[in-house]
Amino acid sequence: MDRIYALPYTRLPHPRYKGKEIPAYQMIRHSITLHRGCFGGCAFCTISAHQGKFISSRSLPSVLQEVEHISRMPDFKGTLSDLGGPSANMYRMGGRDPELCRICKRASCAFPDICKNLVTDHAPLLELYSRVKEHPAVKHCFIGSGIRYDLCLHRTGDPKIDRANERYLPTVIREHVSGRFKVAPEHTAESVLQLMRKPPFSLFHKLKTLFDSVNRDSGIQQQIVPYFISSHPGSRLEEMAELAVETRDLHFRLEQVQDFTPTPMTLSTTLYYTGHHPYSEQKVYTAKSEQEKREQHLFFFWYKKEFRPAISTLLKRIRRQDLLNKLLR
Ligand code: SF4
Incomplete structure (x- = not known):
């Protein structure tokens, strides 16, 4: 890893873009990759299929060398936009x-529970953040990659590791968030989360409580932004309406949402195309037609006046007056 990252990259877009503005480049030009691979095993994600389940991490000197390199870029104003990887906090884990x-x-070291053999120590990552911050040219150093909050909220029973893990989220929220703390619970319904190989939504509640208390105690006003997916295999209108009610009760107006896209080499794609779970052989419903997908997507935006009549019709159609009362009360 260190040898690859020590190669003399220009850090510039390919010359064929001829100086054109590339939004994706703006996002990554001052960001640093700490590691590759992901052991999360989310059913819809293909990262572990092409980067591997085992984490390959760079050494601290290799990362600091890149910080130095970026600090000499003519357009660097002191903000590193990301110190991350496929999941920001898997650095050095294994x-x-x-x-x-x-x-x-196992497809995932974190689902259905965190493997007892997995070391989830966040201390090396905290050490790395603090060393990067010491660089005289660095004013801000943000974590833009997604954080697996199940890993840092997990208590291992090892006091030293637990102390570091307890420190991780407050440190990130106080010092490494650019205003919006993005996390990906992906859904709220337990049945869908199980199919996604994601932790229960109760863990997001725990994260939100911690996030709010760190903000309160530190006198800061960061915003937590959750990502969700509609039309994932197993998600029906009921589950989407429950998602809308859950997030409404948490006072969210969702923006970071997407419609499920089947990606090669994933469990979710097998569910999507076959309609069956390959391990249990149970039938799994997936919203596939454009109309079904549109209907699911609508629930993210229950708060928009123009969608209320359609949502009301859908909930009456599936005879869920109870959800209608909760959502549009
Ligand atoms: S033994 Fe545990 S830590 Fe190792 S690959 Fe399997 S699930 Fe992951």
């Missing part, structure tokens, strides 16, 4: 006993 990992067949 199995305690590599032999167990070698023969392990």
